[in-house]
Amino acid sequence: MDDLLAVTGLTVGFATESGLARVLDQVDFRIGRGEIVGLVGESGCGKTTLARAILGVLPANSARISAGSIEFDGRDLLQEDPDALATDIRGRAITFVPQDPFSSFNPVFTIGRQIEELMKWKSPDAEPGSGPRRYARARRSSDLERVLELLRIVQLPDPEALLRKYPHEVSGGQRQRLMIAMALLPEPKLIIADEPTTALDVTIQAQILKLLRRLAAERGVSVLFTTHDLGTAYEICDRMTVMYAGQDVESAPSDSFFTEPRHIYTVRLLQSLPSRDHGIRGIPGQVPDLTAPPPGCRFHPRCDAASALCRQTRPDPSDVGAGHVARCWHPAQGEGTP
Amino acid sequence: MTGAAPRGRAGTLQPGLEMRALVLTVNRLVWFVPTLLGLLVITFTISHIIPADPIAFIAGDNATAEQIAALKAKFGVDKPVPVQLWNYILGVAQGDFGISLYTQRPIAEDLIARLPATLELAFVAVILSGVIGIPLGVLAAVRRNSWLDHALRVFTVSGLAIAAFWFAILLQLLFAMKLGWTPLQGRVDGWGPDPVTGFYIVDSVLAGDLETLADVIGHMVLPAVTLSFPAMATIMRFTRAGVLDAINSNYVDYQLAMGVPRRVVVWRYVLRNALIGTVTQVGLVFGNLIANAVVVEAVFDWPGLGLYAVNSILQSDYNGIMGFTLIMGTVFIIVNLLVDISHGLIDPRETG
Amino acid sequence: MLETTRFLLRKLASDRTAALGALIITLLVVVAIAAPVLSTHPGDVTEFHPPERLLPPSGDHFFGTDRMGADVYSRLLFGARITIAIAVIAIGASVLVGIPVGLVAGYYRNWVSDALMRISDIFLAVPQIVLAIAIAQTLGPSIENVILALSATYWPFWARLVYAETRSALNDTYVEASIALGASPWRVMILHVLPNISSSVIVRTTIGMGGTILTAAVLGFLGLGPPAPSPEWGRTIAESREFLPEAWWYATAPGLAIFLVVMGFNLLGDGLRDILDPRTRRSGDG
Ligand SMILES: Nc1ncnc2c1ncn2[C@@H]1O[C@H](COP(=O)(O)OP(=O)(O)OP(=O)(O)O)[C@@H](O)[C@H]1O
Numbered sequence: 014m015d016d017l018l019a020v021t022g023l024t025v026g027f028a029t030e031s032g033l034a035r036v037l038d039q040v041d042f043r044i045g046r047g048e049i050v051g052l053v054g055e056s057g058c059g060k061t062t063l064a065r066a067i068l069g070v071l072p073a074n075s076a077r078i079s080a081g082s083i084e085f086d087g088r089d090l091l092q093e094d095p096d097a098l099a100t101d102i103r104g105r106a107i108t109f110v111p112q113d114p115f116s117s118f119n120p121v122f123t124i125g126r127q128i129e130e131l132m133k134w135k136s137p138d139a140e141p142g143s144g145p146r147r148y149a150r151a152r153r154s155s156d157l158e159r160v161l162e163l164l165r166i167v168q169l170p171d172p173e174a175l176l177r178k179y180p181h182e183v184s185g186g187q188r189q190r191l192m193i194a195m196a197l198l199p200e201p202k203l204i205i206a207d208e209p210t211t212a213l214d215v216t217i218q219a220q221i222l223k224l225l226r227r228l229a230a231e232r233g234v235s236v237l238f239t240t241h242d243l244g245t246a247y248e249i250c251d252r253m254t255v256m257y258a259g260q261d262v263e264s265a266p267s268d269s270f271f272t273e274p275r276h277i278y279t280v281r282l283l284q285s286l287p288s289r290d291h292g293i294r295g296i297p298g299q300v301p302d303l304t305a306p307p308p309g310c311r312f313h314p315r316c317d318a319a320s321a322l323c324r325q326t327r328p329d330p331s332d333v334g335a336g337h338v339a340r341c342w343h344p345a346q347g348e349g350t351p
Numbered sequence: 352m353t354g355a356a357p358r359g360r361a362g363t364l365q366p367g368l369e370m371r372a373l374v375l376t377v378n379r380l381v382w383f384v385p386t387l388l389g390l391l392v393i394t395f396t397i398s399h400i401i402p403a404d405p406i407a408f409i410a411g412d413n414a415t416a417e418q419i420a421a422l423k424a425k426f427g428v429d430k431p432v433p434v435q436l437w438n439y440i441l442g443v444a445q446g447d448f449g450i451s452l453y454t455q456r457p458i459a460e461d462l463i464a465r466l467p468a469t470l471e472l473a474f475v476a477v478i479l480s481g482v483i484g485i486p487l488g489v490l491a492a493v494r495r496n497s498w499l500d501h502a503l504r505v506f507t508v509s510g511l512a513i514a515a516f517w518f519a520i521l522l523q524l525l526f527a528m529k530l531g532w533t534p535l536q537g538r539v540d541g542w543g544p545d546p547v548t549g550f551y552i553v554d555s556v557l558a559g560d561l562e563t564l565a566d567v568i569g570h571m572v573l574p575a576v577t578l579s580f581p582a583m584a585t586i587m588r589f590t591r592a593g594v595l596d597a598i599n600s601n602y603v604d605y606q607l608a609m610g611v612p613r614r615v616v617v618w619r620y621v622l623r624n625a626l627i628g629t630v631t632q633v634g635l636v637f638g639n640l641i642a643n644a645v646v647v648e649a650v651f652d653w654p655g656l657g658l659y660a661v662n663s664i665l666q667s668d669y670n671g672i673m674g675f676t677l678i679m680g681t682v683f684i685i686v687n688l689l690v691d692i693s694h695g696l697i698d699p700r701e702t703g
Numbered sequence: 704m705l706e707t708t709r710f711l712l713r714k715l716a717s718d719r720t721a722a723l724g725a726l727i728i729t730l731l732v733v734v735a736i737a738a739p740v741l742s743t744h745p746g747d748v749t750e751f752h753p754p755e756r757l758l759p760p761s762g763d764h765f766f767g768t769d770r771m772g773a774d775v776y777s778r779l780l781f782g783a784r785i786t787i788a789i790a791v792i793a794i795g796a797s798v799l800v801g802i803p804v805g806l807v808a809g810y811y812r813n814w815v816s817d818a819l820m821r822i823s824d825i826f827l828a829v830p831q832i833v834l835a836i837a838i839a840q841t842l843g844p845s846i847e848n849v850i851l852a853l854s855a856t857y858w859p860f861w862a863r864l865v866y867a868e869t870r871s872a873l874n875d876t877y878v879e880a881s882i883a884l885g886a887s888p889w890r891v892m893i894l895h896v897l898p899n900i901s902s903s904v905i906v907r908t909t910i911g912m913g914g915t916i917l918t919a920a921v922l923g924f925l926g927l928g929p930p931a932p933s934p935e936w937g938r939t940i941a942e943s944r945e946f947l948p949e950a951w952w953y954a955t956a957p958g959l960a961i962f963l964v965v966m967g968f969n970l971l972g973d974g975l976r977d978i979l980d981p982r983t984r985r986s987g988d989g
Pocket residue numbers: 027028029034036054055056057058059060061062063072075241303
């Protein structure tokens with residue numbers, strides 16, 4: 014298998030006042046090398062939780078990982094020493110583009126200082142292991158070259174001046190370009206971008222996403238991209254994975270995802286997109302309470318094809334086409350395409 | 352809290368740090384004089400609301416009408432009140448606060464002679480509060496809800512509720528009277544070091560006189576601890592809140608998600624952000640400190656401005672009280688000016 | 704209104720420290736009202752028993768006796784009345800002056816509002832205690848003058864607060880709308896702005912009580928409060944000093960009382976702030 018990332022059977026809960034919220038239920042998820050995968054689903058379905066689990070930054074005091082594995086580039090991240098994860102996985106092999114470029118910069122340091130701190134620990138030239146005692150001058154200047162070059166590549170004007178500015182002196186679009194540059198600087202194998210453009214003006218969202226896609230493709234970097242927006246996901250992703258209420262339900266190449274959805278939830282989701290033919294059609298019913306989720310396929314209370322089997326047992330993934338996997342007992346047969 | 356000038360926006364200009372500090376300083380300095388002038392008018396009005404007759408008090412019961420008239424002329428109270436105010440303003444502008452009804456000496460000289468004692472005490476207390484309060488505040492935040500955090504919470508709540516003069520008396524009772532570990536009161540035994548700066552710690556170091564230094568520090572301990580307790584509580588509280596805010600912020604989340612080591616993030620970045628809030632509070636803390644100094648000096652017989660004020664109160668010396676109020680106001684305004692400037696320097700979002 | 708009160712009480716009860724604060728204050732009020740009943744020697748505010756002076760704590764005198772042979776415990780209870788009276792009246796007056804000043808200065812944008820704010824800034828430019836000392840000193844030692852001195856120095860806090868809150872309330876769309884519809888300034892201020900800013904005023908007032916009580920105690924300690932033989936707490940501590948270290952109870956008891964009461968108001972104020980004024984919430988404390 015040439016997967017870069019393979020999440021298998023991952024089960025995560027959060028301790029809350031009203032009990033354990035079962036936020037991820039035996040989730041399977043994979044990303045191939047150089048592949049751009051969109052993780053889509055309604056708000057609260059667990060996209061961010063999955064992304065943070067891969068990064069290893071779930072809130073330590075409330076999150077409980079009770080089963081599963083996260084295999085990345087031949088290592089099981091859940092079995093690794095936490096220090097090792099921080100030094101050579103996070104920020105090195107896997108980098109992160111945050112949702113909100115406004116608040117993700119520290120307001121009291123210049124942009125240059127913040128990038129420098131990142132490079133001090135995470136430059137491709139940094140010696141692996143426990144991290145730097147000192148930031149050697151030779152590496153500092155080669156790192157600076159690297160930074161300036163990349164800032165030009167992400168089309169930021171006058172990079173030298175930019176480095177001397179404070180975050181609040183820079184526009185949101187430019188800040189997100191900076192974030193993308195910072196995600197690329199350590200030359201990672203995987204970039205996790207959790208709704209990287211929701212905080213931005215609609216007019217620049219597309220530019221930023223195209224930039225991310227182009228750079229990732231040029232460098233052969235894989236991307237995990239989460240979004241609510243099926244349209245943008247289609248434009249930039251090679252493959253899509255859909256989640257519903259903490260369960261992965263379907264994963265397919267972007268084309269067949271739209272033309273031949275198989276899981277009933279995906280079908281209904283696509284049908285609910287506003288279209289010229291039928292206007293907006295919502296899915297009846299509502300998202301379950303994750304502290305007491307329905308057994309079996311969590312979509313069954315809202316599924317018109319649900320059977321007794323669906324109510325008892327969660328279906329295993331089954332191949333339903335080329336590179337197309339669905340977890341549905343009664344998959345749709347090519348109907349329902351909008 | 353300050354006699355602050357309104358904040359302007361720097362608009363689209365993005366002045367450099369020095370420029371920003373300059374704008375701020377000028378802005379504040381412009382208001383410095385009017386604020387002081389206003390304070391002067393207020394204190395003057397206060398001390399003339401009631402036609403108390405301190406002259407009769409000084410002159411005694413047997414004074415003749417001529418003697419009283421002469422005294423009145425000497426202290427300038429024979430003229431109408433607005434004229435007195437005008438003369439007082441003119442005098443203050445030239446550094447003349449009038450003559451103390453009590454010591455019969457120029458008040459400006461009295462005050463200047465006593466200022467170093469108060470400032471030295473206040474500085475030591477501020478430093479003590481910061482050096483202990485900031486790290487403890489960080490610890491409380493980092494170990495939030497641990498027993499340490501709870502213990503420190505009790506400490507801060509107490510520090511903010513305790514009457515400084517009472518705490519001073521308790522410390523005296525225990526450490527000076529019962530245990531005899533520290534002197535009961537005063538600033539030094541004997542004459543003290545040769546005056547250079549007026550700060551005894553500095554002066555005895557300059558003179559290379561370790562014995563005096565030890566004695567000075569011994570006298571300093573109880574008053575400094577008394578003064579720093581509430582200040583420390585405030586600093587700790589704001590540091591803790593600031594650190595928590597920063598730890599829960601997106602930028603810390605980002606740095607941790609990018610694998611920057613936690614200790615680096617906390618001690619190098621979070622602390623810096625948290626301290627912005629703390630520094631803003633130093634002005635407030637300093638104000639409280641000065642206020643408490645009045646009573647703490649009275650308890651420890653510390654020869655500073657506070658003790659002078661207390662003596663002026665006892666002697667109904669309203670010139671002395673006015674001088675004291677003005678000089679306290681000046682010190683307080685200057686401290687707040689410095690706080691604002693340093694705030695502008697460490698927080699780049701603060702412009703103009 | 705009843706709903707809000709009930710909501711408040713429920714919230715307060717669930718916050719342990721705030722509940723403790725409320726309890727302490729309730730106790731203070733009860734003690735002050737019932738002082739004649741609760742005290743073991745109710746006559747001791749005015750009656751003295753020189754042969755019994757400076758007795759240590761015992762079953763008869765819980766906190767010992769003072770230099771006049773009066774019961775420290777009983778005088779403490781009567782001292783609570785003075786403390787409450789001073790704090791409530793002084794703060795009440797400050798609020799009554801500060802709110803209109805802040806409202807007017809916040810509502811209008813002209814030289815009057817600038818002047819009002821400048822004046823409050825000048826008052827805020829000196830530590831409160833310093834001005835209070837100056838005022839109390841000229842007026843002479845008495846309860847009324849302590850109250851006057853405190854009100855004269857504390858009103859700018861409310862003026863500043865109400866000014867800032869009014870300015871931001873005026874940006875609310877519905878306030879803007881009612882101004883646009885021609886509501887009179889007073890109508891806007893009283894019907895729209897005031898209710899909007901009441902929570903921060905309540906919070907500030909509660910916390911202000913603690914500070915005022917401390918300042919009042921300082922004035923008493925300096926001899927600027929009500930004259931002897933008043934059982935005022937600050938004065939009692941000052942009187943006790945010459946009998947230290949032997950008569951430790953004499954100094955300790957009133958200081959503890961001040962400490963408890965101030966702490967009560969601080970805790971309650973913090974709790975109220977968390978409930979009513981989430982913008983300034985102490986992060987992570989609750
Ligand atoms: N720290 C936490 N403690 C308790 N519950 C949490 C925590 N974080 C997330 N949850 C819950 O887990 C569920 C999934 O949240 P998550 O943020 O992963 O969803 P999402 O798909 O990213 O949603 P969105 O599209 O809104 O970002 C939600 O019901 C959320 O309330």
